[in-house]
Amino acid sequence: xxxxxxxxxxxxxxxxxxxxxxxxxxxxxxxxxxxxxxxxxxxxxxxxxxxxxxxxxxxxxxxxxxxxxxxxxxxxxxxxxxxxxxxxxxxxxxxxxxxxxxxxxxxxxxxxxxxxxxxxxxxxxxxxxxxxxxxxxxxxxxxxxxxxxxxxxxxxxxxxxxxxxxxxxxxxxxxxxxxxxxxxxxxxxxxxx
Numbered sequence: 107x108x109x110x111x112x113x114x115x116x117x118x119x120x121x122x123x124x125x126x127x128x129x130x131x132x133x134x135x136x137x138x139x140x141x142x143x144x145x146x147x148x149x150x151x152x153x154x155x156x157x158x159x160x161x162x163x164x165x166x167x168x169x170x171x172x173x174x175x176x177x178x179x180x181x182x183x184x185x186x187x188x189x190x191x192x193x194x195x196x197x198x199x200x201x202x203x204x205x206x207x208x209x210x211x212x213x214x215x216x217x218x219x220x221x222x223x224x225x226x227x228x229x230x231x232x233x234x235x236x237x238x239x240x241x242x243x244x245x246x247x248x249x250x251x252x253x254x255x256x257x258x259x260x261x262x263x264x265x266x267x268x269x270x271x272x273x274x275x276x277x278x279x280x281x282x283x284x285x286x287x288x289x290x291x292x293x294x295x296x297x298x299x
Contacts, residue, residue, distance in 0.1 A: 117143035130206035166217040180232035184284040190251035234296030243291045250280040
């Protein structure tokens with residue numbers, strides 16, 4: 107039997123993703139991850155160096171997948187937010203991983219910093235606004251995209267509306283909110299002034 111380093115690394119990432127989603131960073135056990143991946147604990151340290159680095163690798167991997175599935179266009183921040191919302195509501199595990207990350211390791215990783223700054227830089231250039239203003243708009247859009255999974259499922263619906271209709275109404279509201287944010291913070295694109 108030949109040893110496949112890339113396959114072992116991929117199995118470790120998949121097992122770690124499942125473990126971190128279920129129990130968070132603090133509750134995750136390196137031994138369980140290794141067992142699930144049919145590897146040994148030493149492989150985790152050889153590939154990733156530490157549990158912290160493994161968590162960062164899992165987040166980075168999921169951010170790359172998310173970036174591929176939901177491409178960013180500075181000309182349509184509301185559309186980007188809606189597409190991100192759709193992806194997050196269709197994959198509750200990703201939302202849960204993000205929530206664990208925010209609870210247990212609230213500082214932004216280098217990959218998160220780079221992703222957010224790149225998008226904010228694109229917004230700043232497109233609208234001709236300072237980077238800090240574009241970053242504010244980006245953070246509002248990201249918070250809006252995550253809003254359903256953060257609160258809505260835990261709040262009882264007093265009118266017993268259809269869950270699909272409620273989700274659609276929430277999506278429409280967040281698009282309207284981000285559209286207002288664009289108008290308030292960003293204004294017209296730089297080329298249209």
